Amino acid sequence: MISTSKIPLSLFFLFLVCLGISCIEEYSFESQDPGRMPTVEGRFTTQLKKHQVRLSRASQYGPDFNGLNRPESLATVLIRDDLGKTILLEEISPGVYETADFVSAEIGRSYNLEIITFTGRRYISLPETIVPVPKIDSLSYRSVRSATTNRLLSDVGVQVIAHFRDPGDVKNYYYWAGNESTYVLVTQPEDFTNPPTHPTCPRCPNPKPCCKTCYRKEQPVVNIYASDDNEFNGLAQSRIIAYIPDDGLRFLDTYRYEGSNLSINERGHRFLKLIDQQISLTGSVFDPPPANIRGNVFSLDDANETVLGYFFASDEQAIQAYIKRENLEFVLSPSTKVPDDCRVLLNSSLIPPADWNP
């Protein structure tokens, strides 16, 4: 039997319990949506060519699919130098703008990128002044093998090494970018077999007479190689400027690496370093924290609007190296077999590039 003196105390605790439960309500969390942020990727260099600028709207990254990055079409895009000279870019495909003529930047000049979107919003880059890039004297390469998490599988690839002397009297910042490269693709058309849907003889051997060797173009592997001269000011240097992983096809014969040796400024170097840091995150507790990476483009209508990307204006030295299989210590083994005509692979052709000279 419950004592009557304890009843108020029980009621008090019951009241507290009810009060506690009544406070619980569902809290729906929604991350802050920054909206689709304008993204600019562009490079204007001293090489005489058609220069491109890409404009898009970045979508939010998260567990929910928010759509793909959308190209920013119908914008007015122009590059203006510090003398007032203007170069208008034309849209050649959605979001891709290209100079109408073959043009080149000049060393010593400053360049702004100006953008007026279809909706009238205006963006401009900070002025980028072009300083001469110390020229690369020669290129060499070496194959490297590195361990992976799979004990049975090593990562094999080729490092391209640039040899140059850094001028001691000025502060230099370097950016080595890969360009579209070409390699000799070797396939096995003699091992071709019919497809499983063949009406009379599925999977039967059906050797093709052609073609075993093609020239295949590919976009560069995304890696950021940038440096300042803090550690080697005024000294002769040999630095790794590219790494090309061996996928079993690239180094069956000859691979022609093509890249650019670019001068950048301190701001551009900081941007690239931060990007490199962020894309190298592995999820480890030792990773650097996520960073808000500011580029050099901002809105003229709202200076606080986040604009992603960077407009580089650089002195450019085109670089090229023929990587021959016989000079590589390591290659991926076994190599990849393609039992078909080499021409069926994307971007492959029987005709070598005009200046192919291994």
Added chain:
Amino acid sequence: MKHISLYILFLCCLGFFSCEEKADGGFTILTEEIVNVNGTRAIILGRILAFQNVAVQEHGFQFSLTADFSDPIEIKMGERSRPGNFVGETESLSLGKEYFVRGFAQTESDLVFGNTLTFVTLEPAVERIFPLTQFEGEIITVFGRGFESSSEVFFGETKAEVIDVVFGSQIRVRVPKRQESISIPLKVVTGSQVAFAENHFRYPTGTYELLDIRLEGIRLRDNIYFQKGNTFFVGLGVDFSGNIFSEIYSYTQGENEWKPTNYPGLPKRKAVSTRTGYFGGGFQNIGISATYSDDFWKYDNGEYRQITSPAFRFADAIGAEISGNFLAIGGLLEVGSLVREYNPISESWNNLPNLPFDVTGDLVNFIYQDKLYIIDKDKILWEYNPYTASASAKTVYPSPFIKTVSDFGGVAIVMGDKAYIGMYNSAREFWELDLRTFVWSAKNPFPGEIRAVNSGIFERDGQLYFLRSQQPADFTEFWRFDPDGF
């Protein structure tokens, strides 16, 4: 005394809370960077540096012609509370002046200024006119800098209609009625300043004359032509009845008729030929399974001399004589980028590096300073060195192409440092290209019948001569063109 600890606690609380006050906080204004300066426009980047929110009632930039900022131009950007960047833009500056600029922020009690930067606005200047040659009533663009929106353009003393001023650096203007001179100085008046174009604007020139020496009863296509001094040659190919034409005719200046030359070789259509007398290959007859015509010839010193045939077959290919050697390039029968070279001294054929793209004989081409120039179907003019296999794009043919309608059948010829290019199929446009600067100048359009095929083009004494085989008739017209006539 017994409550002294409570009093102490109370005083501590008061002391603690008394430090909390809503303060404006200190901040610094930084005039950070001059983003862009044009004629009358400047864009400046500023920054408010603070560790907390700030209570700024007004902020912006001041521009002045003097360092003490007397009578400044102010850009006011309103109140703000957060530190960070701000951008100021003005378009009310004067041309060619040195300005001082600084950021400012007005709080309730203070007016804070940032550091001072200086810049010089650009003087107006005309860099180039495009196109340099244009017909009256058409539009040209004046490229330069420092153009105000109220800029005016004068052709000589005649004020022209300005269509628009874009980005302060481009003025689109309509060409006024032609004046007495064909070469007119052009100037831009913007604000109180005047900028002159370095090169004069030019009205198009060129006069055409139909000569009374036509090829009667002969209408050719897929033929060859070449020139030896003041004698022009045309022949082979297919005649107006669709039959193979197996003769070559010649015309010497001063005479009044075209004469047969008794060509001794196999008949040919789509033969590979140079403008200098080398030719060969092609087909002997009509049809899909036509027979290859495998003899090669050189016309020299008034006679046809057979030369060694190459091991490869050439038809509808490009022929060129470079450094005294005969080059056969591309075509339909072998790989379209193949290049073979005939050396007349060793009388042998050599391999040269392939072209970077396939070519056929219908691509307009010419030779200048031992380099081959080809205009492709995308209108790009490529300069090609066959010995180093290096190709570079030089310029773009200015007239539009209509695919399979007006992207073939054109002619090109070099006279001095200028190439004359145009008269594509169903088109009248004819252009002069300065091969030193790669600047195009329009010539007066061809006035004759455009339903015709170009059968040959020649040059002599500063004049061009060309043959036009009429499609509805059975003769070939002979025209003379004076590039500088008007």
